[in-house]
Amino acid sequence: MGTDILRKLEARLGPLHARQRLGIETDHEAQVFGQGLTFFHLENWYSAPAVIRIALKLMGLYWRARQNAERILVKRNDVRFAELPPAFDGFTILHISDLHVDMNEVAMQHLIELVRGMQYDLCVLTGDYRGKTFGPFEATLDGVAKVRAQLQGSIYGVLGNHDSIQMVPAMEAMGIRMLLNECEVIVRGDQRIYLAGIDDAHFYRVDNIEKAALPIPDGAFSIILSHTPEVYRQAAHADFNLMLSGHTHGGQICLPGSIPIKLEAVLPRRMGAGAWKYHNMTGYTSVGAGSSVLPVRLNCPPEITLHCLRCGR
Template sequence: MEYDDEALRRYLDGRLQQWYLDARLEREPPGGEPVFDSATWAFHPENLRIARAGLRLALRAGGLYRRGQRNARTLRVRHHDLALPGLSDAMSGFRLLQISDLHVDVDPEFGPALAEQLRHLSWDACVITGDFRYRTNGDFTPALSGFEHISRVLQGPVYAILGNHDSIRMVPHLEGLGTRVLMNEGVHLGDDHGRGVWLAGVDDPHFYRQHDIPRALADRPEDWPALLLAHSPEAYREAASAGADAMLCGHTHGGQIRLPGGVPLVTNADCPREFTSGAWRWQTLQGYTSVGAGSSVLDVRYNCPAEVVLHRLVPRPPAD
């Protein structure tokens, strides 16, 4: 697939610093994410092809593969109250749909199937916390085609951030489908009158590490609550330090494959395990890490159902 990076630069002109775009493009791996990243001294076992093949064979031999596929295609809708300090009466009860880790190109049937399930839900705004695609390099057209099915049922404003699987070259295409991608940027969430919520979104903090939380919060109106979108919970310390009140994440898949009792085999995130799924808190920062709607490495899940999350915004008591 050929890319027109000059057209990309023109499209993003005024939104991104030139050095940031250059660094993002330079870091995008031509051959996929490495098993060992010499830039950060990080080991990524999920990128070992032989490990994926071996796991698939083992599951098939044990008669568990089809069961895992059925699990991965069974979506759970979770409801969560997200408490924000200083939330206005007008924004209390605002419903925010969070979708994470679609990896929509893993299974061509996934996009239409998820769209059909979302058709029965209702929300005020939607956020997508990264990883639209499974592949980390090459042609992203299959992921865009799959997401197009989903985008048709996403009512209201839709905001997204990029994950470690996503190329910045996808941004014009995603925005052409009605999804505003936040790249170290923020927007006003709510109506145009009175006090709202500052919705900030940053680039991937796991692999690309081009996230800039202070920049995303820079235009936040005084005393407005700030809700941050970050692909991985690994940015929790920086988020709290920068003054974010809450953070919505994904990336971990909750382990995707868990032992009985809910113990994940792998979370692929440098943070406390309790931050890798569901609601959590660190100092004054409220967090929620979705286990994701899709699957990666293999299209299976065990003891970790796929999910979308309906967050209801509620006021946080002053002493909390």
């Protein structure tokens, strides 16, 4: 790592936080077994792409799965909240997750065409910008920059389990405000809501919901960004109204009916894709715009989502 990146991270996060996060990253990266919330990490197994490719070819599904991975859908999710300030009625959030930009150039070009000129009030990115979980990330940053060039207004992001914290200075230089256990205020007129984001909770386990929620006044409307939805209990009991996440890919390779063969997450299957509810918190798990391990999808099309916030029950 260059001294310039270290200096910027220390200035951004403080020397202790920066060195701790970098140390954890070095200790954990590319491990197949152990660490994180799950024991086996398919994305770190070097044979995984070949095994999946061969299996799909034997079933005659490989080329269809490749084409599916390029066909990104735009989904709409309207959600109502009694606690939402009236000034934010109709407030629309563009939610993009799991880009894995260096895995599928055709899919990313399609994404760029989809978001160009799209209307929304805020854009959030919920992690996993890189294809692999380790190694160089320059190609990732180039790909993110191309997508970012077509996005408008304020953009906020969090890191995923595929991402290095070393990417943060370059992403913030592009105009993407990275939330690392932090919170920002979103203002409309004389009313406000709070947007918090946590660092990766799945593999590196460096999330701190308590720190992210600390600036939020009691009773204020709040949204939390987390790469993984696996911390839904902690987020709900911290009184967040809305949780936006990704990570699961909805299974990516699913049986008919979008039934995932493997979810790569420790949580109820109903929370593995789309809208869900837990206690008083509403959640949404994006199946992602990109693909992991191999650029293939079956019965689980990639997506970006427009969340429209509405007042009322």
